[in-house]
Amino acid sequence: MEKIFFADNHAEHNADFVFHQPHGHDCWLLILTKTPAMIQVNGQLKRYNKNHAVLFRPGQPIKYTACAESYINGWIRFNLNPSFFDLCPIEYGMPLHMADYIQCHQLTQLIAHEHAGGNSASSIYLLKALLMILNTNQTHEKRTVEDKLFNLRQEIECNPGFPWTATYMSSLVNLSEGYFHRMYKKMFGSSCIDDVIEMRLALARSLLTTRQMKINEIASQCGYKNGEHFCRQFRSRVGVSPQQYQGL
Incomplete structure (x- = not known):
């Protein structure tokens, strides 16, 4: 009733x-x-x-x-x-x-x-x-939020080496951090940090195969503070070390 x-x-x-x-x-x-x-x-x-x-x-x-x-x-x-x-x-x-x-x-x-x-x-x-x-x-x-998140993701893809953090990203789109995390994952199917990592590693794979650069230089250009962290994450996600990938 x-x-x-x-x-x-x-x-x-x-x-x-x-x-x-x-x-x-x-x-x-x-x-x-x-x-x-x-x-x-x-x-x-x-x-x-x-x-x-x-x-x-x-x-x-x-x-x-x-x-x-x-x-x-x-x-x-x-x-x-x-x-x-x-x-x-x-x-x-x-x-x-x-x-x-x-x-x-x-x-x-x-x-x-x-x-x-x-x-x-x-x-x-x-x-x-x-x-x-x-x-x-x-x-x-929701439509406004979706537009903001889509533009943010494009910005990350264009500049993955930037020191992105969830706090900074949520502030860019003027959302609380918790709501930002929920909406980002709902829209793209992955967390914002996972996206940053995947985009950094995509850039790294491109640099490893197209340029004669040292591993530490590639790590720095992709947003990693040290080569050791970069190598660990690359091996964990890609399955081989950067050096091995470069030699393929």
Whole structure:
């Protein structure tokens, strides 16, 4: 049965506010922040700026807290037909920045008003409209992230000898390091560090067969601080030493 249980557009809390449900609710929960907040993602509390929405599925652990002098959010507890989320999938438990945050907050206010007035059908209709807007925001955000990661991978391929680190790469695309790792592997099927190593070794194989260079010079050009590390990694991944590969 589709139903809204509670809806509030502007719930104000003090600086010591903590909401923690280790086993989640028996229904869906949507929160829309109006101030910065600490939100638990994958078991860790992380700070997010205002105007983020988070959808928690039934039974999903929930924790969010204030991280300033006050915390304000809108929130809705509800049940919808599961088929709705097949048509409008939203990543559960992952804060999503609301590009249309004014419209989202206005819709939440209307939902709360209609729910308080006993207008069930109207409030459900408005809730579905809100969730579809969030789904559109999510799709756009993912497309933007995918473009950034594709461009980053091209940059690594063009310059594998650069001292790439996961921290530096995540900062280039303006993502948290954990989210960067997940999205990179989801998109390319391997970790960012594995890609760096494979691209360095591809350059090394090319240099070993096309130029008369010393092993240490090749190692340095491929981004290795010393030849010994380069030789170990080359043998481990390629199956022969650089010297043997050069002689083939």
